[in-house]
Amino acid sequence: MMADDSSEPKTYKRPVLDNVFHLLDLMRLRPGMFVRDGSLRELQTLLAGYDTALDTHGVDEGVPRMSHFSGWLRYKTDWPLALGWATAIEHNLVDGESALETFFRLTDEYRKLRPTVLCSATLGPQHAATGRRIVIGMNSRQPTPMAVDVIQYRPEPLHFLRFHYPDGPEIRSILMDNTGSHASTAEFARQWVEEEFQVLPEEWRSPHPPTLPR
Structure with missing residues (x-):
């Protein structure tokens, strides 16, 4: 019989985050680690900070910027965006879909640009x-x-x-x-x-x- 080694410590492997969408993929798996109660406004603030860091350090990830997400969303939906994309999404939910689910569905389309x-x-x-x-x-x-x-x-x-x-x-x-x-x-x-x-x-x-x- 082989010994049970389930108690052996495992080496933690840090996720590879090449760009903001890899970070969003990680958030999708464990949203509670990043935002409380699925709050899109907290997520919007977090991503605004991410973009500010990119600008501060002159980093170009080569993927669509989340600072451009509002412009794309207005183009695709014609929703009012004066209060930001978080509020716009929360006010235009599809039946049976949460705000976070709607956000991730939209960003899955946006990231293809x-x-x-x-x-x-x-x-x-x-x-x-x-x-x-x-x-x-x-x-x-x-x-x-x-x-x-x-x-x-x-x-x-x-x-x-x-x-x-x-x-x-x-x-x-x-x-x-x-x-x-x-x-x-x-x-x-x-x-x-x-x-x-x-x-x-x-x-x-x-x-x-x-x-x-x-």
Whole structure:
């Protein structure tokens, strides 16, 4: 008869968390370890802190950002998002589905998007901000970045900009077109940059490789 070794101590293996969706997969298994009573608002706060950490350390995970989840959700559902995605989900539950179940179902769809660099432009002293698209405070201008990338969440018509600064990249929100829709075009995104930073159409270049590292 073989000895029962069930009492032998086991070595704990830390889960590999390559990006925010691996963290969400872990949360899905044991939600009570991360949020009380399935609170989406606590989860929203936790994920906002996660994105702040990415920005602070200049980390690009190569997957859709949870800071863009609200823009995608508004595009997909047309729900009001003024109070945040947690409240929007809680107010639009499907019969028999909890808030957490709805959240994970939606993020399973959201994580399939592919952030893809469409084009980039290198900026210099001649590309001073005009304030036509961004005004900070009363009348301050956005600092001119070293470069700008136009990125699409393929296959959806959702675009955002990544500004490159000496201390790291800055990820902007999903662009809204002139009608207030999150559905936009690459041409609109380029025009946005051209108007704000005086970039000429011929200054855009195609990226290589075309897709952000995963």
